[in-house]
Amino acid sequence: MSETTEISCACGRTRLELKGKPILVSECLCNSCRAAADRLATLPGAKNLLTSYGATACAEYRKDRVRILSGAYHLREFRLSTDAGTRRIVATCCNTPVFLEMKRGHWLSIYLHLWPDHARPKAEMRTMTGDLAGASNLPDDIPNLKSHTVSFYAKLLGAWIGMGFRNPKIEVAGKIDA
Structure with a gap:
């Protein structure tokens, strides 16, 4: 596990x-990821993080393998509603969405737009296509799954076992609304 990757918000802070x-x-x-992306795109200077067909691309990382190197004081949480089980974390220095965190999740879904094009990890699957009215218009380059599969959850469970069933807390500096 010697490989490390550094990524940053749009302004680099x-x-x-x-x-x-x-x-x-x-x-x-x-529906939740698409609605959140649409709302976050309305922040001043923000770019829409959806693909041309409306997907939110992420790399799921164990929380214990993510370290904030700089700019933690810029991080704010956004929730679609006050009781939402997910929060999206935004770097307010340039209004760049950085990651999504599930309530009680042991992983972070790091948005792929943070990587330079040449180094961006390739998606292995599309999930939750059952929420789309026109899923038949999706590219067929990777599996288009109607929901999360047993394999999807098995990978997350394997990571949690590897973490000793821990769930590190990710503190942020406050909240934003969009």
Whole structure:
């Protein structure tokens, strides 16, 4: 696990270090991810993180393999509602979405737009295509799954076992609304 990757927000003030390879790399098409991306794109200077067909591309990393190198004081959480089980973390220095965290999750879904094009991990699957009205228009370059599969959850469980069933807390500096 000697491989490390450094990524940053659009302006470079908020930087992360990722150790090793991701648990998996996916594109999510759930209603929640698409709605959050649409709202986050309205922040001043923000770019839309959706693909041309409406997916949110992420690399899932164990929390214990993600380190904030700089700019932690810029990180704010965004939730679609006050009781939402997910939060999206945004670097407010340039309004760049950085990652998604599931409630009680032991992993972070790091948004792929943070990598330079030449180094960006390739998605292995698209999930939650069942939420789309027109899923038949999706590219067929990788599996297009209607929901999360047993294999998807098995990879996450394997990572959690590898972490000794720990769930490190990720502190942020506050909240934003979009």
